[in-house]
Amino acid sequence: MEDFVSYLHFVVLPQFIDGLIIGVALALVALGLTMIFGLLDVINLAHGDIYMLGGYAAVAALGWGAGYWGALVFVPLLVGVVGWGLEELGIRPLLPRGDRAIVTLLLTFGVSLILRDLAQVVFGTETYAIATPLSGMAKLAGVAVPLYRLFVLICGAAAIVLTWWLVYRTRIGAVLRATAVDPAMVASFGVPIRIVYGATFFYGCALAGFAAVLLGPIYAVFPTMGHDFLLLAFAVVIVGGMGSIAGAVIAALLLSQVQGLASLWIPPVWAETLVYAVMMLVLIVRPRGLFARIGEA
Amino acid sequence: MRKLLDGTHLGAAVAFLAGLLASTHGEAADPVKVGVVTPLSGTYAQIGKQVRWGAELAVKEINAAGGVNGRSFELIFEDEEANPPVAVRKAEKLLLQDKVDLLTGTVNSGSTLAVGQVAERNDRILVTTVSYATSITGAQCNANVFRVNANAFQQSSALTAWLVKNIPGKRYFFVGPDYEMGRSTIAAFQDDIKRLGGTEVGATYPPLGAKDFSPYLGQVRAARPDVIMTATAGNDTVRLLTQLKEYGMLSGELTLAGAAGAVTQENIGAMSGAAEGFVSAAGYAVDVDTPRNKAFVEAFKKQYQTDPDLFGADTYGLFYLFKQAIEKAGTTDTAKLRAAMENVTWETPQGTKKIRKEDHQAVVDMLTVKVVGSSFKTVGRVPGEEAIGPNNCKKF
Numbered sequence: 086m087e088d089f090v091s092y093l094h095f096v097v098l099p100q101f102i103d104g105l106i107i108g109v110a111l112a113l114v115a116l117g118l119t120m121i122f123g124l125l126d127v128i129n130l131a132h133g134d135i136y137m138l139g140g141y142a143a144v145a146a147l148g149w150g151a152g153y154w155g156a157l158v159f160v161p162l163l164v165g166v167v168g169w170g171l172e173e174l175g176i177r178p179l180l181p182r183g184d185r186a187i188v189t190l191l192l193t194f195g196v197s198l199i200l201r202d203l204a205q206v207v208f209g210t211e212t213y214a215i216a217t218p219l220s221g222m223a224k225l226a227g228v229a230v231p232l233y234r235l236f237v238l239i240c241g242a243a244a245i246v247l248t249w250w251l252v253y254r255t256r257i258g259a260v261l262r263a264t265a266v267d268p269a270m271v272a273s274f275g276v277p278i279r280i281v282y283g284a285t286f287f288y289g290c291a292l293a294g295f296a297a298v299l300l301g302p303i304y305a306v307f308p309t310m311g312h313d314f315l316l317l318a319f320a321v322v323i324v325g326g327m328g329s330i331a332g333a334v335i336a337a338l339l340l341s342q343v344q345g346l347a348s349l350w351i352p353p354v355w356a357e358t359l360v361y362a363v364m365m366l367v368l369i370v371r372p373r374g375l376f377a378r379i380g381e382a
Numbered sequence: 383m384r385k386l387l388d389g390t391h392l393g394a395a396v397a398f399l400a401g402l403l404a405s406t407h408g409e410a411a412d413p414v415k416v417g418v419v420t421p422l423s424g425t426y427a428q429i430g431k432q433v434r435w436g437a438e439l440a441v442k443e444i445n446a447a448g449g450v451n452g453r454s455f456e457l458i459f460e461d462e463e464a465n466p467p468v469a470v471r472k473a474e475k476l477l478l479q480d481k482v483d484l485l486t487g488t489v490n491s492g493s494t495l496a497v498g499q500v501a502e503r504n505d506r507i508l509v510t511t512v513s514y515a516t517s518i519t520g521a522q523c524n525a526n527v528f529r530v531n532a533n534a535f536q537q538s539s540a541l542t543a544w545l546v547k548n549i550p551g552k553r554y555f556f557v558g559p560d561y562e563m564g565r566s567t568i569a570a571f572q573d574d575i576k577r578l579g580g581t582e583v584g585a586t587y588p589p590l591g592a593k594d595f596s597p598y599l600g601q602v603r604a605a606r607p608d609v610i611m612t613a614t615a616g617n618d619t620v621r622l623l624t625q626l627k628e629y630g631m632l633s634g635e636l637t638l639a640g641a642a643g644a645v646t647q648e649n650i651g652a653m654s655g656a657a658e659g660f661v662s663a664a665g666y667a668v669d670v671d672t673p674r675n676k677a678f679v680e681a682f683k684k685q686y687q688t689d690p691d692l693f694g695a696d697t698y699g700l701f702y703l704f705k706q707a708i709e710k711a712g713t714t715d716t717a718k719l720r721a722a723m724e725n726v727t728w729e730t731p732q733g734t735k736k737i738r739k740e741d742h743q744a745v746v747d748m749l750t751v752k753v754v755g756s757s758f759k760t761v762g763r764v765p766g767e768e769a770i771g772p773n774n775c776k777k778f
Contacts, residue, residue: 092604099629100600210463211423212591212617222630229630304593345597349604353597354560354589 096349099228104345105338106234109241112337113296114314115321116248116330117168117289123328123379124265124285126186127176130193133315134200135171135290139164139297140306141204144213153218153298157240160298161291168290169283171196176286177279197311205308215301237299244295245334251288252330252379261285265328265379317357320364326374336375340364413456414714416441416704417476419469419497420487422461425591426616428648429489429512429693434459435686436511436697437487443681444701450708455701458482462493464590469493470500477504483714484509486700489693491515491563498527505716507723509703511696514641515563516570516774519743523775526716528723528742530703530735531696532665534567534613535771537642540663540748540764542574549637551608556585557598557622558613564590567613567641575611583607592618595625602631612640619644623656632656642751647691650756660753665746666692666732667760678731689757699730703737736766741775 114136121129129135142163146156175196179188219233252258264271264281272278297306304310321340325332340360347356367374418437421430437457445454458480462469469488476482477500485501485508488494494513501508502524509528510518516535518527546552554575558564564587572582584605586598602610614622619640626632638657642664645657668679668689678698682690690698706728711718724739736745748769750762 096600096604099603100597103596103600209423211427212425222628231628345600348597349600352586356597 094227097346098226099230100345100349101342102225102228102230103234104342106238106241107345108338108341109238109245110296110300111314111317111321111341112245112334113241113292113299115318115325115333115337116245117292118318119322119325119328119330119333120285120289120379122322123330124261125176125180125189125282127189128186128193129289130190130315131171131197131200132193132290132293132318133311133313134197134204135164135168135311136293136297136314137204137306137308137311138167138200139294140301140310141208141213142294143215143298143301144208144306147215153216157295157298161294164294164297165287165291168293169287171290172283172286173279177282180282201308201311208308210308212305212307214305217302233302237303240299241296244292248288248292249330249334257284262379317360320360322374323364324367324374326376326378328378329374329376330379332374332376411453413454414450414484414704414708415456415458415480415482416484416486416701417458417460417473417480417482418487419460419462419472419476419485419493421464421489422459424463424465425618426464426489428616429643429646430461430487432646432648432691432694433487433489433512433697435682436690436694437701439682439685439694440698440701444705450705451712455704459487462488462490464490464493466490466492466496470496473497473500473508474504477501477506482506484704484719486511486697488513490561491518491566492561494518494527495522495562498524502526507716507719509700511700512643512693513563514643515566517562517566519741520774523741523777525720525742525778528737528744530700530730530737530744531692532642532663532746532748532769533743534563534570534641536665536746536748536769537663538567538570538574539771540750540762540769541639541661542571542578542580543764544663544750544762545609545637545639545661546575546578546580549609551635551637552580553583553606553608554580555583555602555605555607555610556612557602557610558585558587559590559592559615559618560587561590564613568611571611571613580609588614588618588622590618593621595622596629599625599629599631602626608635609637609639612638612644615641615643615646616649619657620649620652623653623660627656637661642692645753646693647689647758650753657753658755661750661761663748663750663762663764664692665744665748666695667749667751667758669758669760670732670749672731672733674729675731695731699728699732699735702730703728703735738770738773740773743770745770 118132121127139160142160143156146159175192179185217233219236221232222229223232223235260276268278321336325336344356344360347359420433421427441455441457460472488497488510489512491513494510498508507526511531514533516533519529556568558568584601586601588598639661642662645660707719707722711722723737727734727736745766747766748764749760751758752761
């Protein structure tokens, strides 16, 4: 019995905490994706590469001497602006069309390819390391956790709480939820819909940029980082329910635990495959995901 | 008649003859072109750097001392990015476009195997100075491929003998990158540890270039090993060891050990103490006490402001083998060169090496090396003939 408790304490608990940290960062990326879909019916295939852009922006900011903390503030803003630009110039002209779902999919796919190649042209194919700003270890319930990863956990959780508060506890959030349900009605109230759309894209992409700076010291920055994360983010959004904020957060935490804990018994590369198997199962059993879309009951 | 022999005509004739002689002398001074396809970017870039430096230093010395039969060496570098398909493309370019006489530089064992086949198709010789997958001179040996460095088998027999003798704990955990080199190196370690009475408590194979090793640390925690043996190299080792340290897993009685390329001069700086006490067995150590090595290390440090590691030293030594072979064969014709490189000995910084004819593997004295602070100290030695093991090459 003692051996089992010791196993839980020293093997399972550290893996659980690790999964929590990754899950929180994954939630930030998935949140942007799900908000954009929930509001605009747009599947943003460029979202992973927006995240990648955030990573490279952090590298550039550090290169200019901004320091990690400066990058943490500056990069989400920059990436948010890029996202807003994408919405204004690329997405909005296509929204009135009947086949908007397909056309925006193609557009964002094209944008993702452009962003990736642009990153390679400007920065090369090498991997860039970002120095860890906090060193040292903290003891959490007897488990050693690197101080920096704890910081990621706290920051990510704070951003999630902020998002929830914005969407469910403010007037802006109410406008957002209403626009998701009936844009025409909201527009007739005199609310500038295009600002709502632009702001949503800005915020969703800023979250992804924030996640990129947080994860930079852990995963490093390289051209295909967005692609890898996007697949996982999509799995999260599908399982959580497309357009659902609660769904994105809970599914992110759930799936990262599936991957983390499974890594104890099967090779971690297979654990990732297991996550996609779970996604497929959800699609078969409950196609709309765990939670309802934003604005719906 | 007299007009033909007057001053101007005679002067012109002499000048013409002199020019003729000069141009023929110029043709004989055609350089020996050596294509070096090595990773200059990516996970193994640090290794490629030492390979490059070792080659450039050797070529500089040899050319300054008169070259090879009056010809100088010319190096042409291409980046293989530690990626076999890229290595094949670059090797083909070197062979078909630059018309190199010899190939070397491959680091990734997969690249060595692939480029070896390209070399065979084009009737040229490839010598690796880094790759240590045993199959390169074993099951997948090739008449056009030679190896001057110690392979995984040689490293393992020397290292595991030292570990079992000096470390009281017997629980071994293995980590290796998931490709030919990682798998075969770990297989060699596993066989030897089992044979010597140790216990394997787990093995895991992260992909080459894995960004985050923390998912793999769960298995390490569950296994509670006394020794972790790793076959990672370059940036992978940096990430693995620093993450082990970050999670507080390096305190206490855990011993780190692994392949010779795991911790080298090039990546030890990036690990800020995480590699303390790391033990490996290599065919070279900076503190080898011979006049030739002392001169080599001094020249290397003067040129590049850092110590050489085994990759730099083995690449440097290779060019002296090339020089000896070309002078003995009198030509760069592949068949004659091959004969001049089999069963021969030559002098390298770490001592005399010999190429075994049956599999083209160099017989190398193995040194057990331990990391102390930021330098490498030799703590044991196994003679070459003992470490090399049986010949597994049946193809030529």
